Amino acid sequence: MGRAVANDGTVAVLIPAPLRRYTGGESTVRGTGADVAALLDDLDARFPGLKGRVCEDDGAIRRFVNVFVNGENARTLDGAATPLASGDEVGIVPAMAGGLSSR
Amino acid sequence: MTALRLPPEMRAEIVAHALADAPRECCGLIAGKVGEATRLHRLSNLEPGTDFYRVDDAELYALTRRLDAAGEDVWAIYHSHPTSPAEPSASDIELAAWPDAVYLICSLAIPGNPALRGFRIVDGTVTEVELVAKSAV
Numbered sequence: 001m002g003r004a005v006a007n008d009g010t011v012a013v014l015i016p017a018p019l020r021r022y023t024g025g026e027s028t029v030r031g032t033g034a035d036v037a038a039l040l041d042d043l044d045a046r047f048p049g050l051k052g053r054v055c056e057d058d059g060a061i062r063r064f065v066n067v068f069v070n071g072e073n074a075r076t077l078d079g080a081a082t083p084l085a086s087g088d089e090v091g092i093v094p095a096m097a098g099g100l101s102s103r
Numbered sequence: 104m105t106a107l108r109l110p111p112e113m114r115a116e117i118v119a120h121a122l123a124d125a126p127r128e129c130c131g132l133i134a135g136k137v138g139e140a141t142r143l144h145r146l147s148n149l150e151p152g153t154d155f156y157r158v159d160d161a162e163l164y165a166l167t168r169r170l171d172a173a174g175e176d177v178w179a180i181y182h183s184h185p186t187s188p189a190e191p192s193a194s195d196i197e198l199a200a201w202p203d204a205v206y207l208i209c210s211l212a213i214p215g216n217p218a219l220r221g222f223r224i225v226d227g228t229v230t231e232v233e234l235v236a237k238s239a240v
Contacts, residue, residue, distance in 0.1 A: 018203065098196075
């Protein structure tokens with residue numbers, strides 16, 4: 001797939017529909033950060049509340065939210081500490097889940 | 104109650120999916136455009152048990168990217184309740200993260216008589232949506 005590569009030090013962040021109320025309706029925003037946590041801090045400064053929907057208070061990615069870095073689930077990488085480089089693509093998608101038991 | 108048009112063939116497809124995956128819960132979504140259902144996508148349930156569902160996260164991410172590119176959205180999210188009623192469970196409500204989608208629940212609790220109901224779940228508040236086969240005139 002043709003991933004748009006920008007070498008301006010930023011990464012592209014794909015915002016899912018349920019979180020676009022934080023980004024003024026934008027489905028793609030750009031941000032900076034050495035890792036996922038730093039990127040979310042950068043985004044949260046411009047889009048207050050966004051990070052809280054993705055991370056727990058301790059900074060870990062929420063169990064029912066996924067962050068993909070260049071198509072790989074960050075949970076299988078280094079979680080919120082997954083390093084980022086200019087031109088990377090980060091995608092956020094809330095899980096679809098439920099059930100009779102609790103998790 | 105708000106009414107939403109669910110094409111009869113999609114209703115039948117959800118019931119067929121629920122029956123095929125029982126006793127496990129099935130799951131999937133219906134894409135939409137401008138408020139109308141366009142296409143049903145079966146998705147994989149990662150949960151091995153019979154009382155929980157979690158859509159395969161990588162499948163979901165790939166699909167939502169395709170929908171975004173096509174200008175479609177997540178119109179409905181469906182899953183089955185193989186042995187319980189067609190209403191959201193406590194976990195269904197707690198984990199509902201797509202306020203713009205309709206949550207469709209297909210119950211197989213009464214053998215031979217599958218039930219399908221639709222709900223909006225927004226910040227813990229559940230509102231039933233009437234599912235109709237045809238648009239109101």
